[in-house]
Amino acid sequence: MEEGNTIAKRAGSRLCCLCNERKPALKRPKTLEQICRDCFYNVFEEEIHQVIVGNHLFKDGERVAIGASGGKDSTVLAYVMSELNRRHNYGLDLFLLSVDEGITGYRDDSLETVKRNEVQYGLPLKIVSYKDLYGWTMDEIVKVIGLKNNCTFCGVFRRQALDRGAAYLKVDKLVTGHNADDIAETVLLNILRGDVARLSRCTSITTGEDGPIPRCKPFKYTYEKEIVMYAYFKKLDYFSTECIYSPNAYRGFAREFIKDLERMRPRAIVDIIKSGENFRISTSTKMPEQGTCERCGYISSQKWCKACVLLEGLNRGLPKLGIGRSRCLENSNDNRKEAKRNDGDRIIESKQCGSLDF
Template sequence: MRCDACPREAVIDQPYRGAHLCGSHFGDSVWERVRREMHRQLPRFRGGTVAIALSGGKDSSVALATAQRYFARRPNVRLVALTVDEGIAGYRPGTIRAAAELTARLGIEHTIVRASEALGVSTDEGARLLPGTVPCSFCGVWRRQLLNRAARDAGADVLVLGFNLDDLAQTILMNLARADLGRLARMAPHRYRAPGLVPRIAPLAQIPEREVFLYARQSGLPFDHGECPHAPAAARNVFREVVWRLEEEIPGTRHALLRTQAALVRSLGATEGGGPAACVDCGEPATGERCRACDYLRLARNPLMGAARS
């Protein structure tokens, strides 16, 4: 198969737009979509600090490298990479090594936050203390809070996340299936700065997961391929499978899910604008009286509370 734009051999097909591209035109097409999303999600950004959540996997590594390229000619923009070490044996150490290698190579400031120090509990410990709970439920909540705190401490104006098109389509479908319109409305990209929350953007929103992988490989970025040992228990796996099947049968479904979310957020505008309150335990933003991170921390410290509630 030839590239649609030149006589070279195609390295990838894009069924959602009926295209085939060679390595060079593929690289251009990824960059162009990221550049456009950056521009769309971060309008009127005059300068300041941009934090990038860097796990050391392919997605956040591409997010960091493309953010550096996007802001390359803006000396008034400071980039800082933030990595959360949730404390997951056999998985996190490798990704942290890759993150450190990438930031050293790109010359970007790098901060690592350890859950065991910041919260007093790691994800592995949480999994032992809460055997009936899927680890991703508290791990994701804790990570989000630690990232927000670290971004705020770094004086960040915005936090870049490496979510790709597949990740976002899965999250949208999960929130729809759970009738969780609140969370659907709070998904990145954020247009408003809610009290205590650093707005998050997702510049890889238009890039399918396999294209992010190919782009990372093609660009020679160091990243870790490891899979978290807790991942097989995640509810997301079912939605990953469903989105994958839908996309195969009906190319363009992932993009349509993104448009569905955007249309719903527009009609739910009041929900997104409503700022969160402060958690009674830690003072971080919370949608209820106590934030979900503290809910899980209390359960981990006293698992009997969970048994009594269920």
């Protein structure tokens, strides 16, 4: 172990804080502990297990779909979920659920990764495509609307596509790979946008319990750094290319800000999540009421769901329909029915474009 000795020399003579035997391989951002690879695997998996058990995320015998994009978070989630399900006898039937947005050179490549994961982890895979569900691929949509609001279309369509895929698989729950960094970022964005309704629910570990398929985030407290380290040490097969259509710049700034904070004070990420959890919205604040879309029956706070409004625009050759902020219009002119109708899902709870988890 000549190489091991060299590492030890440069990393100081300290040993792993947990086992006190082996050389540390990483510094945990959450606790600043220096731990070895084996102890890292243990604490990483055990923390997620505790989150699952402590929040009663699953019941014995449930069917659970894992939203799988082929990216780092969902790949690690699929791996850890199948590990924990075996180890702790959760009794879950696990499935991989992927969305094919129809983005040549991007999603077709990442779907190849998911297909390999299907074999590697022995989990059945279902792919739902925008083309089948909506009659449009993202490539075709971008040809019509250009590169300005494409992320809005993609985000709205993805949310529904996952629900429809989950219904097809007849699952009880959908899990996504949202990590602590993503959630901190979303808290910040909802504050920046004044979106009180989303601010109060974006930190919930389970959402949509009143809807058809509840979603949960077992990685809510898991740092992105640890997910990537885990994938690297375990040599997990994941795909990491940016979507070919321009990413969401506003979210990009928020992400960078959080990463800067993390460098100075790694605890900042859990602290932002804690702040989000502890916000209390005053009871006089008007919240949107949840109903169903008159056209397709999907959950919606408006007459039509956002996907139907966007599709109507695409099919009528008015792709701008349903785009942009309508609240100010609504305030200034109550006759603007269009604006009113579109207010519903104005802000998409999505990660940077192209990523499947949102």
